[in-house]
Amino acid sequence: MTSQALTWVAAIATIVVLGTQNVDAIEKGSKTPLGIPAITVADLLHAVIMAHRHFYTLDIANRLLQEGIVDVSENWRATNSLPLPVQFLQETSEMAELTGVKVRYHLISQWPINKANAPATEFERRGLKEIQMHPNKAYSDIIGRGGEEFFGAIYPDRAVTRVCIDCHNLHPNSPKSDYEIDDVMGGLVIIFPLSQQAESVK
Numbered sequence: 001m002t003s004q005a006l007t008w009v010a011a012i013a014t015i016v017v018l019g020t021q022n023v024d025a026i027e028k029g030s031k032t033p034l035g036i037p038a039i040t041v042a043d044l045l046h047a048v049i050m051a052h053r054h055f056y057t058l059d060i061a062n063r064l065l066q067e068g069i070v071d072v073s074e075n076w077r078a079t080n081s082l083p084l085p086v087q088f089l090q091e092t093s094e095m096a097e098l099t100g101v102k103v104r105y106h107l108i109s110q111w112p113i114n115k116a117n118a119p120a121t122e123f124e125r126r127g128l129k130e131i132q133m134h135p136n137k138a139y140s141d142i143i144g145r146g147g148e149e150f151f152g153a154i155y156p157d158r159a160v161t162r163v164c165i166d167c168h169n170l171h172p173n174s175p176k177s178d179y180e181i182d183d184v185m186g187g188l189v190i191i192f193p194l195s196q197q198a199e200s201v202k
Helices: 004-018 038-068 085-097 121-133 164-172
Strands: 104-108 138-144 147-158 185-191
Touching: 004 164, 038 138, 038 147, 038 164, 038 185, 085 104, 121 138, 121 147, 121 185
Parallel strands: none
Antiparallel strands: 104 185, 138 147, 147 185
């Protein structure tokens, strides 16, 4: 793991630990919320994730590809090339999960090249519809999973570079081939637990 990847994972873990320990907690004997609102924690995570992803996409992957220094490939491990931005995000999400704070994030789309990136739950299907209709705000909800509550947010994922657009438009497995700059190509899903917040304020 590179030092930059370690720094990113540490930043995400810190936000989740500080945030989820106090997310919307209720003071005993009062209806006044304490701590950081869950959507604020999600917004902070989103800002960190997207900053790193955009930097990787624009200043590393696209730059080295255009200068002919190294290729960007779906089979990056086998071909000694760079991972696609979506794979970069998946790899770092797996690293973040290893910290034990139960934060998860991944990209989904109504038109995925890889069928594994299609919406898998009602929350994801509903969220994708909402961000297509309202592309300037996130969709969020409380998700129950095995008796534990999680906060989920889905942010619009926009086309930011011509290289990304061409990759999607020209890929033989892509069900959509007319993306343009700034189109909503899907959503970034961020999920973290809410179960620890009550104990943290006692």
